[in-house]
Amino acid sequence: MSTFTNLLYHIIYSTKYRKPTICEEWQDDLYGYLGGIVRDQKGTLLKIGGVQDHVHLLAKLSPTIAISDVLRKIKSNSSKWINERSDVTRKFEWQSGYAAFSVSESQMPSVSEYIANQAEHHRKNTFEEEFLAILKKHNPEFDMRYVFEQEVIA
Numbered sequence: 372m373s374t375f376t377n378l379l380y381h382i383i384y385s386t387k388y389r390k391p392t393i394c395e396e397w398q399d400d401l402y403g404y405l406g407g408i409v410r411d412q413k414g415t416l417l418k419i420g421g422v423q424d425h426v427h428l429l430a431k432l433s434p435t436i437a438i439s440d441v442l443r444k445i446k447s448n449s450s451k452w453i454n455e456r457s458d459v460t461r462k463f464e465w466q467s468g469y470a471a472f473s474v475s476e477s478q479m480p481s482v483s484e485y486i487a488n489q490a491e492h493h494r495k496n497t498f499e500e501e502f503l504a505i506l507k508k509h510n511p512e513f514d515m516r517y518v519f520e521q522e523v524i525a
Contacts, residue, residue, distance in 0.1 A: 446465045
C-alpha cells in the first residue's frame with residue numbers, strides 16, 4: 372500500500388511577553404516569509420493571520436520532518452529575519468513556547484476562517500482570553516503558572 376497523510380496543524384506563536392511588536396508595515400512581509408519557511412520544511416501554508424502580539428498559521432506539514440523541528444525553524448528563522456530588517460527599531464522575540472494542535476479536514480474551513488478574522492476577533496478578546504479558550508477546547512495538560520511568560524521588572 373502507498374503512504375497517505377494529511378497532517379493539518381493550527382500553530383500559534385506569541386511575541387515575548389505578548390508585546391505588540393509585529394508592525395503592520397511589515398506584517399505581510401512576515402507572513403510571506405513564514406510561508407517560505409513552511410515550504411522549505413516540505414509543508415504548505417494554508418492560512419495565516421494575527422495581530423501585533425501573535426500569529427496563527429494553518430499548515431499542512433510533511434510526515435518526514437518532526438513537527439518540533441519545523442516549529443523551531445519557523446520561530447528561529449523568522450525572528451532572525453525580523454531583527455535583520457532595517458525598519459525594525461527594537462529587538463524582536465517570540466515567546467519561548469508555542470501551541471500546535473491537529474486539525475481534522477472537516478474543521479479546516481472553520482479554523483481557516485477563524486485565522487482570517489483575527490483583527491476582528493481581537494477587537495473583543497485579548498490574546499490571553501483567546502489562548503486560554505483554545506487550550507480548554509483542545510484539552511492539553513498545562514499549568515497556568517507557565518502558560519504566559521511574565522516580564523520580570525527589576
